[in-house]
Amino acid sequence: MNTSLIFNDYKFEFGASQQEFDFKIFSGIRDYNAKIDLNWFPNILHNVKFGGNYIYHRFTPTNAYARSGDVVFDLGEVTRFYAHDAALYLNDEWDVTEKFRVNAGVRASYFAHVGPFSRYVEDPSFPGKFLDTIDYAQGRKVADYLNAEPRFSMRYELNKSSSVKASFTQNYQYIHIASFGSVSLPTDVWVPSTDKVKPQFGTQYSLGYFKNLKDNMYETSVEVYYKEMKNQIDYEEGATPDGDVRNNPDNNFVFGKGWSYGAEFFVKKSMGKLNGWIGYTLSYTKRKFPDLNQGREFSAKYDRRHDASLVVVYDHNKKWTFGLTWVYATGDALTLPAERYFMSAGPPVNIDQNGQVGVNNNFYILSGFDKRNDYRQKAFHRLDISATLRSQKQRNYETEWVFAVYNFYGRQNPYFIYFDVQGNSQDGNQQVQAKQVSLFSVIPSVTYNFKF
Amino acid sequence: MKKYLILILASVAMMSSCEKNIELDLPPIDQKVVVEGYVENGLPPYVILSKTEPYFDPIGQNTINNLPVRGAMVYISDGIDTVQLTELDTSINGVSLGGFYVALDSITFLPTMIGTPGTTYSLNIITAAGEQLSSIAKLPMPIPLDSTWFKVQEDLDSLGWAWARLSDPDTLGNAYRWFAKRLNKDDFFIAPLGSIFEDRFINGRSFNFPYNRGSIQNSEAEEDNNEEADYYKKGDTIVVKFCTIDFATYEFWRDAENQVSSNGSPFAVPSNVKSNITGGRGIFATYTASFDTIIAN
Numbered sequence: 132m133n134t135s136l137i138f139n140d141y142k143f144e145f146g147a148s149q150q151e152f153d154f155k156i157f158s159g160i161r162d163y164n165a166k167i168d169l170n171w172f173p174n175i176l177h178n179v180k181f182g183g184n185y186i187y188h189r190f191t192p193t194n195a196y197a198r199s200g201d202v203v204f205d206l207g208e209v210t211r212f213y214a215h216d217a218a219l220y221l222n223d224e225w226d227v228t229e230k231f232r233v234n235a236g237v238r239a240s241y242f243a244h245v246g247p248f249s250r251y252v253e254d255p256s257f258p259g260k261f262l263d264t265i266d267y268a269q270g271r272k273v274a275d276y277l278n279a280e281p282r283f284s285m286r287y288e289l290n291k292s293s294s295v296k297a298s299f300t301q302n303y304q305y306i307h308i309a310s311f312g313s314v315s316l317p318t319d320v321w322v323p324s325t326d327k328v329k330p331q332f333g334t335q336y337s338l339g340y341f342k343n344l345k346d347n348m349y350e351t352s353v354e355v356y357y358k359e360m361k362n363q364i365d366y367e368e369g370a371t372p373d374g375d376v377r378n379n380p381d382n383n384f385v386f387g388k389g390w391s392y393g394a395e396f397f398v399k400k401s402m403g404k405l406n407g408w409i410g411y412t413l414s415y416t417k418r419k420f421p422d423l424n425q426g427r428e429f430s431a432k433y434d435r436r437h438d439a440s441l442v443v444v445y446d447h448n449k450k451w452t453f454g455l456t457w458v459y460a461t462g463d464a465l466t467l468p469a470e471r472y473f474m475s476a477g478p479p480v481n482i483d484q485n486g487q488v489g490v491n492n493n494f495y496i497l498s499g500f501d502k503r504n505d506y507r508q509k510a511f512h513r514l515d516i517s518a519t520l521r522s523q524k525q526r527n528y529e530t531e532w533v534f535a536v537y538n539f540y541g542r543q544n545p546y547f548i549y550f551d552v553q554g555n556s557q558d559g560n561q562q563v564q565a566k567q568v569s570l571f572s573v574i575p576s577v578t579y580n581f582k583f
Numbered sequence: 584m585k586k587y588l589i590l591i592l593a594s595v596a597m598m599s600s601c602e603k604n605i606e607l608d609l610p611p612i613d614q615k616v617v618v619e620g621y622v623e624n625g626l627p628p629y630v631i632l633s634k635t636e637p638y639f640d641p642i643g644q645n646t647i648n649n650l651p652v653r654g655a656m657v658y659i660s661d662g663i664d665t666v667q668l669t670e671l672d673t674s675i676n677g678v679s680l681g682g683f684y685v686a687l688d689s690i691t692f693l694p695t696m697i698g699t700p701g702t703t704y705s706l707n708i709i710t711a712a713g714e715q716l717s718s719i720a721k722l723p724m725p726i727p728l729d730s731t732w733f734k735v736q737e738d739l740d741s742l743g744w745a746w747a748r749l750s751d752p753d754t755l756g757n758a759y760r761w762f763a764k765r766l767n768k769d770d771f772f773i774a775p776l777g778s779i780f781e782d783r784f785i786n787g788r789s790f791n792f793p794y795n796r797g798s799i800q801n802s803e804a805e806e807d808n809n810e811e812a813d814y815y816k817k818g819d820t821i822v823v824k825f826c827t828i829d830f831a832t833y834e835f836w837r838d839a840e841n842q843v844s845s846n847g848s849p850f851a852v853p854s855n856v857k858s859n860i861t862g863g864r865g866i867f868a869t870y871t872a873s874f875d876t877i878i879a880n
Contacts, residue, residue: 465853477773492770493771
């Protein structure tokens with residue numbers, strides 16, 4: 132039996148002030164967690180695990196404070212979400228025959244969003260205008276969900292060196308993250324399932340074939356999978372962080388579905404002086420939301436068509452070990468503007484109170500977007516190498532020098548792309564240049580490890 | 584249990600990021616019609632029609648002049664009368680006004696309609712190519728500023744911002760836009776970035792607020808690139824054009840200013856500027872202006 136009590140507290144605060152302006156945003160998550168896990172062996176063929184856990188969550192999604200001059204903006208009460216999150220599980224690992232093992236289980240999960248809570252009711256024809264708020268007292272239920280999550284997996288040994296595995300899993304996720312831009316930022320918002328946000332529901336199927344070669348010197352495998360995800364969340368088009376202030380963040384969410392499928396190939400050599408592994412995954416991850424991308428399907432940000440890695444370790448002798456790691460991944464999917472258009476930054480014809488006429492020739496270049504995540508950043512790849520020198524083992528300590536080079540061939544991997552508007556409309560030489568920013572070029576390092 | 588002591592003795596980490604120009608290969612686009620429609624109090628409504636272009640096409644000297652959509656039929660209705668706007672094809676200060684349609688009589692050049700606060704206007708456009716666009720916007724009632732003044736910024740002896748006091752009415756949904764020009768220095772009213780605001784967080788309050796001096800984007804003028812940038816200066820006569828705008832005009836400029844100030848940054852949300860035009864891009868904007876003059880001393 133294993134019992135634990137856990138307390139987690141995460142806080143984030145960001146502020147800025149400049150002369151007449153002051154600004155602060157803060158967010159956080161606090162969890163009280165208790166869990167118990169038990170084991171039961173009814174006989175030699177069964178290993179039954181069961182247990183439960185309970186978490187009390189307190190979410191503080193993005194809240195803000197702002198002041199300009201002597202005005203402190205009325206940003207409403209600090210909004211928080213409180214939730215009970217409980218689960219019971221039972222799992223049996225059953226050796227049906229010597230060659231056939233089944234792992235079957237079920238998890239019952241219960242999630243309740245409770246007060247204190249204020250639901251802002253927005254006027255559908257006038258976003259930003261609230262008709263009403265519905266207040267829930269402390270501990271009062273706002274919404275709750277009870278679900279069963281079955282899981283099943285099996286392994287069948289075809290012979291001494293090969294086997295097949297298959298699995299089926301369903302699960303519910305009650306905690307969600309939503310982000311605004313294409314880069315993760317502290318303005319990403321964690322929210323629980325509420326009356327508006329239904330739990331995310333995933334179903335996954337996988338099938339694999341595993342074979343060892345040359346007296347287990349090589350392990351190889353091929354696996355295929357398919358995953359379906361319902362009740363995915365995202366911000367509605369055009370949402371900005373200030374839309375979450377004096378509002379419930381989930382009022383700005385839209386909902387859709389996702390699916391993902393792919394195949395993984397893996398070869399590993401684990402004996403001899405030279406060992407390591409090669410892995411390759413081909414995958415597709417798609418999303419479809421009625422209210423995003425005009426209802427058309429689109430690639431998820433992390434839709435990685437190709438993902439490969441190579442790890443090689445060479446034990447030259449007792450003193451020296453050499454290592455090499457190479458990784459490759461398809462670039463992130465990105466939304467880029469398709470069109471540009473010019474707008475006069477104010478009424479072009481200016482007439483002041485004395486009747487003096489002027490022409491506004493300050494023009495802004497605006498962007499028009501069409502397909503979501505339709506552009507790919509350049510592929511990410513990188514080679515790291517290392518050489519490790521071990522000292523002779525002393526009685527109570529040993530030491531190790533590691534000489535390494537990160538990104539050996541200095542690949543400029545894309546971190547993000549931005550556009551630079553150069554020139555101005557008055558001189559008629561305005562233009563847009565795309566720029567790619569990369570972090571970390573070649574980084575050599577020397578590390579000294581001392582174990583005692 | 585083993586304990587570990589790890590010392591990173593030397594690491595030549597080139598933490599500085601590096602940056603390079605890249606060419607992006609984007610698919611062809613369907614050009615859309617861009618509407619800039621204006622109804623201002625006391626002025627005849629006018630509309631400028633142009634087209635969108637592929638994002639990275641080079642911008643030549645004449646690009647702005649080449650985009651106008653000519654030969655469209657443009658109608659504005661105030662609920663009682665409907666007028667067809669007259670197309671003018673001239674240029675002022677080298678800026679082509681092709682694709683410029685105004686509510687003036689084509690012979691007498693007298694206004695056929697005048698913007699009146701409290702009126703809802705509808706716009707209907709049929710281009711020569713047969714595209715149809717429409718929009719509706721209300722010209723709001725004026726909400727003038729209570730007072731305006733200049734204040735030197737703390738330790739700067741002659742530079743400062745324009746300040747104003749506003750009493751926001753106790754009804755939600757009021758939105759504002761600030762323009763200003765310096766007499767004999769600026770040719771037109773300039774909106775600084777952040778020129779728009781609404782009353783969601785300040786509803787029904789009276790408060791003071793400052794505005795910096797706006798400049799045209801990427802201005803090369805000396806005063807926009809030295810310590811005077813963003814500031815007004817003692818001796819300036821500042822004319823403030825303070826406008827109440829309808830909520831759609833607010834939303835358009837909120838998103839447009841976000842796009843302009845984030846310049847395609849990855850931290851910005853890649854989304855379209857919210858538009859009240861059905862069938863194209865742009866805005867049918869309404870501005871009810873009140874004017875104030877500040878003498879900076």
